[in-house]
Amino acid sequence: MRNKLLALAALSALIPAAAHAEDAARNMGGDVAWDIVSGLTTEIGQRLAGSPREAAARDWGKARLEKLGFVNVAIEPFSIRGYVRGTDAAMLTAPVPQHLAVAALGYSGTTPDAGIEAEVVYFHTLNDLKAAPAGSLAGKIAFIDHAMRANQDGSGYGPYGQVRRVGPSIAASKGAVGVVIRSAGTDHNRDPHTGATNWAAGVTPIPAGALSNPDADLIARTVRLGKPLRLTLTLTGHTQDGLPSGNVIGELPGRDPKLPPVLVGCHLDSWDLATGAIDNAAGCAIVTAAALKAQAGGKPLRTIRVLWAGSEELGGFGGAAYAKAHAAEPHALAMESDFGADRVWKARINLAPADKATADAVIAALNPMGIVASVDVAQGGTDVEPIIAAQHLAVIDMAQDGTRYFDLHHTPDDTLDKIDPAQLAQNVDAWAAVLRVVANAPSIAPVTSAK
Amino acid sequence: MRNKLLALAALSALIPAAAHAEDAARNMGGDVAWDIVSGLTTEIGQRLAGSPREAAARDWGKARLEKLGFVNVAIEPFSIRGYVRGTDAAMLTAPVPQHLAVAALGYSGTTPDAGIEAEVVYFHTLNDLKAAPAGSLAGKIAFIDHAMRANQDGSGYGPYGQVRRVGPSIAASKGAVGVVIRSAGTDHNRDPHTGATNWAAGVTPIPAGALSNPDADLIARTVRLGKPLRLTLTLTGHTQDGLPSGNVIGELPGRDPKLPPVLVGCHLDSWDLATGAIDNAAGCAIVTAAALKAQAGGKPLRTIRVLWAGSEELGGFGGAAYAKAHAAEPHALAMESDFGADRVWKARINLAPADKATADAVIAALNPMGIVASVDVAQGGTDVEPIIAAQHLAVIDMAQDGTRYFDLHHTPDDTLDKIDPAQLAQNVDAWAAVLRVVANAPSIAPVTSAK
Numbered sequence: 097m098r099n100k101l102l103a104l105a106a107l108s109a110l111i112p113a114a115a116h117a118e119d120a121a122r123n124m125g126g127d128v129a130w131d132i133v134s135g136l137t138t139e140i141g142q143r144l145a146g147s148p149r150e151a152a153a154r155d156w157g158k159a160r161l162e163k164l165g166f167v168n169v170a171i172e173p174f175s176i177r178g179y180v181r182g183t184d185a186a187m188l189t190a191p192v193p194q195h196l197a198v199a200a201l202g203y204s205g206t207t208p209d210a211g212i213e214a215e216v217v218y219f220h221t222l223n224d225l226k227a228a229p230a231g232s233l234a235g236k237i238a239f240i241d242h243a244m245r246a247n248q249d250g251s252g253y254g255p256y257g258q259v260r261r262v263g264p265s266i267a268a269s270k271g272a273v274g275v276v277i278r279s280a281g282t283d284h285n286r287d288p289h290t291g292a293t294n295w296a297a298g299v300t301p302i303p304a305g306a307l308s309n310p311d312a313d314l315i316a317r318t319v320r321l322g323k324p325l326r327l328t329l330t331l332t333g334h335t336q337d338g339l340p341s342g343n344v345i346g347e348l349p350g351r352d353p354k355l356p357p358v359l360v361g362c363h364l365d366s367w368d369l370a371t372g373a374i375d376n377a378a379g380c381a382i383v384t385a386a387a388l389k390a391q392a393g394g395k396p397l398r399t400i401r402v403l404w405a406g407s408e409e410l411g412g413f414g415g416a417a418y419a420k421a422h423a424a425e426p427h428a429l430a431m432e433s434d435f436g437a438d439r440v441w442k443a444r445i446n447l448a449p450a451d452k453a454t455a456d457a458v459i460a461a462l463n464p465m466g467i468v469a470s471v472d473v474a475q476g477g478t479d480v481e482p483i484i485a486a487q488h489l490a491v492i493d494m495a496q497d498g499t500r501y502f503d504l505h506h507t508p509d510d511t512l513d514k515i516d517p518a519q520l521a522q523n524v525d526a527w528a529a530v531l532r533v534v535a536n537a538p539s540i541a542p543v544t545s546a547k
Numbered sequence: 548m549r550n551k552l553l554a555l556a557a558l559s560a561l562i563p564a565a566a567h568a569e570d571a572a573r574n575m576g577g578d579v580a581w582d583i584v585s586g587l588t589t590e591i592g593q594r595l596a597g598s599p600r601e602a603a604a605r606d607w608g609k610a611r612l613e614k615l616g617f618v619n620v621a622i623e624p625f626s627i628r629g630y631v632r633g634t635d636a637a638m639l640t641a642p643v644p645q646h647l648a649v650a651a652l653g654y655s656g657t658t659p660d661a662g663i664e665a666e667v668v669y670f671h672t673l674n675d676l677k678a679a680p681a682g683s684l685a686g687k688i689a690f691i692d693h694a695m696r697a698n699q700d701g702s703g704y705g706p707y708g709q710v711r712r713v714g715p716s717i718a719a720s721k722g723a724v725g726v727v728i729r730s731a732g733t734d735h736n737r738d739p740h741t742g743a744t745n746w747a748a749g750v751t752p753i754p755a756g757a758l759s760n761p762d763a764d765l766i767a768r769t770v771r772l773g774k775p776l777r778l779t780l781t782l783t784g785h786t787q788d789g790l791p792s793g794n795v796i797g798e799l800p801g802r803d804p805k806l807p808p809v810l811v812g813c814h815l816d817s818w819d820l821a822t823g824a825i826d827n828a829a830g831c832a833i834v835t836a837a838a839l840k841a842q843a844g845g846k847p848l849r850t851i852r853v854l855w856a857g858s859e860e861l862g863g864f865g866g867a868a869y870a871k872a873h874a875a876e877p878h879a880l881a882m883e884s885d886f887g888a889d890r891v892w893k894a895r896i897n898l899a900p901a902d903k904a905t906a907d908a909v910i911a912a913l914n915p916m917g918i919v920a921s922v923d924v925a926q927g928g929t930d931v932e933p934i935i936a937a938q939h940l941a942v943i944d945m946a947q948d949g950t951r952y953f954d955l956h957h958t959p960d961d962t963l964d965k966i967d968p969a970q971l972a973q974n975v976d977a978w979a980a981v982l983r984v985v986a987n988a989p990s991i992a993p994v995t996s997a998k
Binding site for chain 1: 585588589590591592593600643644645646648735736737738760761764765768769772821822958959960962963964965
């Protein structure tokens with residue numbers, strides 16, 4: 097034992113620290129999943145929807161799936177309205193000069209290179225902004241504060257993410273010349289959380305950025321000084337039509353290729369501030385490794401099809417393109433992994449009443465792993481929801497622990513070191529257990545009940 | 548009780564979240580300390596040595612000390628060789644394009660606005676760099692990796708900080724055109740740790756930056772791909788002579804003003820990437836609040852003098868200026884707070900053998916607070932070391948828990964939200980207890996033993 101420890105210590109002196117996690121993943125049998133996350137983050141890097149790096153990721157993904165033994169591997173192209181980041185900068189100029197960490201939101205309006213400067217109007221909540229009189233923000237920059245907190249089930253993202261999704265459009269509709277929001281995130285780093293924003297019909301986009309939480313705290317404290325705040329905002333990126341994107345699909349054929357396949361999805365694109373380890377290289381790693389692991393002990397009855405979707409972050413373009421391209425093909429069931437790489441703690445199972453035995457078998461497979469069945473309705477995820485909706489598919493969600501997910505989501509901090517190899521491997525094990533059950537189910541009925 | 552909670556809940560809906568920590572600090576009697584940290588970070592912001600904001604901080608400090616009842620409050624100016632940050636950027640261009648989070652080190656050489664591009668030579672350790680043959684880095688950018696880990700006593704900063712302090716000069720001496728190091732830090736954020744570097748005599752400064760830990764991980768992984776790495780490095784800041792700086796001092800006179808004072812120090816300047824909450828607004832807050840709290844129950848025998856030193860970060864200029872300006876005045880004992888705001892866990896006591904009773908009284912005052920006496924020799928700190936050395940002063944160090952200090956040190960993340968009000972108040976209590984003992988000691992001998 098001592099010699100082994102000494103040998104490990106000697107080895108550790110020779111190789112970079114990052115190699116340790118990789119070794120750990122290998123030792124736990126998480127090779128395939130770890131290699132995908134490590135490969136996408138190291139060999140490709142950021143994979144912004146519509147960018148050349150997303151295209152490189154598609155080529156990488158196709159080659160990797162083929163190398164892993166998937167068949168019918170294909171890139172299915174489509175084009176999107178994308179967002180191309182420029183220079184992002186913000187500074188409080190009064191009453192105290194303070195540099196602020198900011199990131200443009202996807203589809204932000206564009207400032208001149210020299211930026212814009214205006215008085216800041218503080219809104220403690222999105223409802224406060226909604227209550228502001230028409231025209232009251234003319235010539236002003238709105239700041240929307242709020243206070244997202246970490247929950248295991250990620251439930252803060254619904255309400256607090258709304259600030260990002262609709263806040264800028266509301267501010268623009270009231271005359272604002274720019275808008276900054278507190279990041280929809282739960283960390284305390286100077287790293288803003290980007291993400292797409294939506295402009296209501298008839299509203300002209302204005303420059304819109306997210307501030308890191310400590311910068312939002314600073315603005316809130318500065319407001320309490322009782323003096324007018326002024327801000328310079330420089331967000332030179334732009335929205336661009338006709339950018340190339342695409343999905344990558346591949347299959348592990350079942351014993352009866354005529355049966356509708358089980359579809360497992362993730363998204364290949366990432367935000368551009370980091371290398372998208374948890375969002376969502378991990379998801380592609382998990383579904384792909386699990387599809388392979390589900391072959392252990394004998395080929396399942398049904399084909400398992402993996403979908404590495406493109407351009408999820410800007411509005412689910414990949415999922416929509418998949419549903420359109422594959423509308424004529426029946427599917428049996430869909431699942432998606434897009435919530436990081438921390439452990440699966442519960443499963444939401446949405447099978448037809450006729451398939452209760454299959455649902456029970458899923459629960460029986462998961463309970464020994466410490467995973468419980470949830471009473472919540474399964475949702476799928478952005479990349480599989482369109483085909484689920486079109487075909488009323490059965491769905492199982494493998495709910496992951498999201499306690500730290502929104503510390504990292506859409507920030508510069510979404511990097512490989514945030515992946516815990518043990519939890520990544522637990523995801524693969526849990527997914528494989530479920531896939532073995534559902535891919536061997538002779539019949540899986542559509543789910544006609546309202547979601 | 549219920550009504551009070553409801554009232555608090557109603558209040559909390561109306562005021563920014565940041566106010567809660569402030570209220571908590573107030574409730575714990577930490578008003579003075581919290582108000583100083585909050586004030587410096589909110590009303591002043593970054594206070595880079597030699598900058599206009601450091602000057603603003605001196606004025607703020609003088610006014611605050613006077614408002615708090617200190618007398619003989621004075622600004623003692625001096626000038627320094629400073630560093631003025633420009634644009635910091637780095638990108639891996641081969642074998643994979645990857646944006647890197649970088650910050651110039653203080654006294655870095657200057658790149659053209661368009662940056663420099665060169666092949667990267669990887670060094671796992673500083674010793675590996677030292678072993679590189681003369682001239683072997685001609686035209687190259689050196690990357691120095693290492694692996695600092697968090698320790699409660701902060702002991703990693705000595706060896707791993709050396710990479711920053713001397714690594715760039717060694718790389719330059721071997722012909723490198725630029726150098727990047729893994730940050731001397733223990734976090735996993737995309738936020739580099741800046742800090743000053745030193746150039747050996749005869750070495751011409753080259754552009755020198757620190758990469759965040761995840762970026763250093765990425766380079767280490769990329770090296771393992773086995774292909775040449777190329778990097779563009781843009782660090783346009785410059786070194787500048789004759790910048791204005793200064794110390795702020797103030798006194799709470801003792802019952803016998805003729806007795807040599809107890810000197811308590813901190814530094815007012817901060818790095819420019821953040822607002823210097825833990826480094827070192829907290830130190831000034833602690834020593835100042837404790838000096839005031841030590842007056843409770845009766846004015847101590849000795850005067851307590853506070854020193855808010857300038858330009859510590861660039862080389863201890865404030866401490867040196869203080870020792871020079873006050874060389875002719877005897878001092879009794881010196882203490883400094885410059886390691887964040889987390890709890891004091893042990894005290895290093897360096898009193899002369901003749902003052903054993905005083906040392907025992909210090910220990911007796913601290914033990915009930917859970918603070919132990921350390922066998923280590925007290926060091927003082929950069930701002931008081933010159934006067935300690937000149938006058939062989941007695942020293943007491945209040946060692947703080949440094950477990951998370953190097954997550955934040957010299958990064959954009961050193962912001963007010965990192966201050967735990969309860970631990971800040973514990974510092975003030977512990978310091979006040981010690982000051983009550985030493986400021987009431989009729990005699991405190993010089994310490995002639997070798998440190």
